Amino acid sequence: MSAKALILIGGEKTGTRFRPLSLSTPKVFFPIAGKPLLTHLLESIQATSTPKISEVVLIGFFDTSIINAYIATVENSFTFSIKYYQEPPLMPMGTAGGLYYFRDEILKPASGETQPPEHFFLIYADIVCSFPLHEMYTFANEQRPGPAVDFVIMGVPHDDDLSSLKNDPQDNFGSIASIRGEVVHYVEKPETKISSVINGGVYYFKASILQDALPEAKKLREERNQANAFLQFHKPNDDESYSTGNSISWERDLVKMLADKSIPGYRVFCYQYTSYWRQLKTASLVLPANKLYLEKRPQESATSLENVVQPCYIHPSSFPIPPTAKIGPYVSIGANAAIGPGVRIVKAVIGSDVTIGQHTFIKNAVVDNQVAIGEWCRVEGSSNGEVQQAKEGEESDALPTATVLATDTKVLNEVRVYGGVVLPHKELKLDVLNEIIM
Amino acid sequence: MKALILVGGYGTRLRPLTLTVPKPLIEFGNRPMILHQVEALAAAGVTDIVLAVNYRPEVMVATLKKYEAEYGVNITFSVEEEPLGTAGPLKLAEEILKKDDSPFFVLNSDVICEYPFAELAAFHTAHGGAGTIVATKVDEPSKYGVIVHDISTPNLIDRFVEKPKEFVGNRINAGIYILNPSVIDLIEAKPTSIEKETFPQLVEKRSLYSFDLEGYWMDVGQPKDFLAGSALYLAALTKKKSAKLASLTEEYVNVGNVMVDATAKIGKGAKIGPNVVIGPNVVVGEGARIVGSVIMANSIIKEHALVKNTIVGWNSEVGRWARLEGFTVLADDVKVKDEIYVNGGKVLPHKTISANVEKESIIM
Known part of the structure; x- marks a missing residue:
């Protein structure tokens, strides 16, 4: 019943809105409340009792030496092992590109274990929250009618116009529509308000998602790209998660397809998280992030x-x-x-x-x-x-x-x-x- | 000899300071502005001083009574029922100004300089004309009325050119004159301008001369000029090695041109100067920084505050780590809370500032 946590840490070309701080330090290592941002997340993973997370996989395209230097300084503090998968230049791009490329490695047993992992968490490294991993796991596996839940998104309910989360009017969040917890519709960064629950950037899912659903999403994406090859559609400039060409987006492709049953047979739920939450997009947001972690940690x-x-x-x-x-x-x-x-x-x-x-x-x-x-x-x-x-x-x-x-x-x-x-x-x-x- | 000081009205240009203190009593270099003039006039042998005012607050009358005794001069208030311009007050004070044949001084109360009244009187007597205008040289004469001299007679004014587009000279009217009593006969008993109506008549008669002012000159009628004028005044004192200035050996003095009243208290590690006047009973906290500013009596500048190019009015308080700059003026009894930033704020009396003032604005 082991689990792996997958953390998307980005690279030099992402996180440009975190400049000028990211010119010298990768965003995920910027110190917030006295610790690198990523260390806070690793501490939350360490504190998760069930499921037991035996391996943390960092996925990104920073130079290996930078990431390994960090891993060397922190790995003794944690009981899980930490690996870094550097996305090679010729692999599929997009937020799910690395996951797709490394899926076989990720699905293998963690070092020192014999059984392949059953449970996975996918977390964006620039999220500031309490990381309710145990709660999401419990929520996914609680008794409810029908087949088991395969996929859980952490939803952050937000009644107002999100202005208190935004530092920049460009900021937008994925929007989740669900009925009795089951996600029925998902739109990444909509221009209009779809629902009052936004995507919190933390996911729980079972092995079948990586093994079957993600390759399915990749296939569907390629088919759609071919069909739409002659169509030019609106593409926001600085949108890192947008999928083009050979790329695949976790949100725009996989999550959307699971929700609208383009990929049938998976149950997708939204876990309603009600505590503090922020995404560290710009350098200015260091301050509210710092305030939260000083208060909460x-x-x-x-x-x-x-x-x-x-x-x-x-x-x-x-x-x-x-x-x-x-x-x-x-x-x-x-x-x-x-x-x-x-x-x-x-x-x-x-x-x-x-x-x-x-x-x-x-x-x-x-x-x-x-x-x-x-x-x-x-x-x-x-x-x-x-x-x-x-x-x-x-x-x-x-x-x-x-x-x-x-x-x-x-x-x-x-x-x-x-x-x-x-x-x-x-x-x-x-x-x-x-x-x-x- | 006699003198007329044109004080005028409510000193609105120097608000908010003049909301609680009449303009002539506002301290310049820790002494009321009018006192600098009274003292210089008395020193030049003037015995009768007329203050031409639109209104006559009791505090001003009382203060000047005191100076009368102190300097052995007669001070009279000539109160205008309606504003009479710059020449009308001369007519109104005719009785005093014409009481003997000696010439009389006229000065604008906003003007500060070294007041060379004795030299001016000697110069005036020497040329024999009816009037002499004190002239100061400016860099940009295009903003002023410029004096143009006669080619053959030294110092005789040939004409005035208002805001010249081409350079015709850079001497301008400094707002200080010496005139023969006969000049009053050229003035009608109605609102008139001495510059525009009386002087042209004297020029016509080839009877108006100019006298070059040495040293500094400033019209201190506005806060920014008040600070600039204070700096000029302090620099002149430094040049004279005046004992009115704080010694450069004082630990808190930075660069120089610093005047600190003997009753003021300066905290450890404070850094003051250049160009600072600190009034009576002012308390400057430890580690405060003051530059290019005037702090009026009984005010408190708390620890670590920075006050730059600012006038802090009486009984005011500047909080810890506050920063005032950009020609901010605090009136009487203003409180700026800890850590607040004020840039170019004009703060009316009895106000508390508890949020930053980023841009030039009036805090009512």
């Missing part, structure tokens, strides 16, 4: 310093924090940070080896590794949609647009950076106001 090393307002994560090597500085809430600080006297940091993610000069103020900002900020600077994210003169004590819920300082940015004394995005290795001598500095 408190770190053991939380200090009880008077001038640190919890929740915060501060790497042990970044102490001492001067008594005149004030940190938090919702601040993560990486290794070897030098925080000057009188510094104020709130709602920010600070990378490693960052220097912050005395009396500087940082709010709603993502500060990458090796950034040096001078004295009396103000680095602040803009607050989109926030009413200029909010009433006393009120703070807007609108998502701030983080100010992002990429690796090795230098901010000179007394400079103010407001709402800007700064690419690596730049020196800022003058104030920056809602600008991208190339």
Whole structure:
């Protein structure tokens, strides 16, 4: 009754909206609440008692050395084995391309096991949530009339217009229509509202899905491509999951075909997840992701310093924090940070080896590794949609647009950076106001 | 000798500061603006000063009574029933200005400079004309009325050219004059402009001269110019090695041109300057940064705040890690909460600012 977790981690060509942070660190390794994003997911997998997940497979197209270096640093913390399957250049593209290409490997017994895995989870690595893997498994296998459930999508109910999840009007989510839990219709990124349940990017399924349904979907896709070869249809530009040519999309092809019974014989259900959820699309979304994980996954090393307002994560090597500085809430600080006297940091993610000069103020900002900020600077994210003169004590819920300082940015004394995005290795001598500095 | 200071009305250009303090009493370099002028006039031997005002608040009367005694001068208020322009007030104050044959000074209350009244009087007597205009040189004369001199007679004004498109000179009217009592006879008892109606008549008579001003000059009637003028004033004090300035050996002084009232308290690690005036009883917190700004009496700048190109009015409070810049003006009794950013905000009295002000705006 063993299980494997399959994690789609993307590659250099995906995650472009996470620039400039992804120029130096793959999105899945960006530290959120003191840990690489992917490590949070692996911890959730570790904490899943049933089914027992004996192997985690990372699928993507990053260089093997980058991923193996990460695996080497974390694998001792986990009881499961971690493998990386790098998608070769000539394989089918699309979100399901790697799964299709490596399906035989994935279906083999995990190392040290004799039986092939029966249960699978597929998870997008840029999802921030509690990963209810045990709950989805239990939901799939509970008693209900009719044949067994083969496939479960984690649905995130959302009543409003999703604006609180969106950082960009381009953001769209897959839309799930279900009747008594059974998915009857699925549309990836619809332009109009189909239902109030969106696809949460976490799936449970049985071996037959990889073994039979996915090859079937691939075949159907090829047939349809041939039939539609002369048709040009609307294709969003930056849509990574879109399927063209030799590619196959997990959502647009497999999930849609299963739901509308183009591929008959599988029961597809939607597990209604009601806790916190976000997708880390843009660099700005580092801040809400950081806030959620600091709240929901408190770190053991939380200090009880008077001038640190919890929740915060501060790497042990970044102490001492001067008594005149004030940190938090919702601040993560990486290794070897030098925080000057009188510094104020709130709602920010600070990378490693960052220097912050005395009396500087940082709010709603993502500060990458090796950034040096001078004295009396103000680095602040803009607050989109926030009413200029909010009433006393009120703070807007609108998502701030983080100010992002990429690796090795230098901010000179007394400079103010407001709402800007700064690419690596730049020196800022003058104030920056809602600008991208190339 | 006698002098007339054109004070005018409500000083609306310098709002919100002038909502609670009459413009002549607003501190410039920690002393009321009018006092700089009264002092310079008294030093040049002036005994009678007329303040031409549209309204006469009690606090202004009381303050000037004090100066009367202090400087041994008679100060009279000449109150206009209706605005009389820049020449009308001379006619209204005729009785005093014409009480003897000596020439009298006229000055605009918004103008700051080194007030060379004694040299001006000597120059005026020497050329023998009816009037002398103090002229200052500017870089961009196209925005002003420019003085053009006679070719043969030195300093004699030949004509004025309003906002010249081609360069005809760069001397402009600095808003300070010395005139013979006879000039008043050219003015009718109605709203009139001295620049547009009286001076052209003197030019016609070849009786108006100009006197070149040395040093700085600024019309400080608006907040931005008030700060620029303060910087000029401080720089002039530095040049004179004035003891009014904070010593460069003070740990908190950065670069220089810093004036700190003796009753102000400066916290450890604060960095102040250049071009800063700090008023009485001001408290500057540890690690605060102040540059290009004026902090009026009894205000508090809390720890780690940055105040740049800003006027902080009286009894105000700037919170920790707040940042004020972009010619922000806080009026009397304003509170800016911790961590707030204000850029170019004009904040009316008794307001609390608890959200960022990103763009130039008026906080009612």
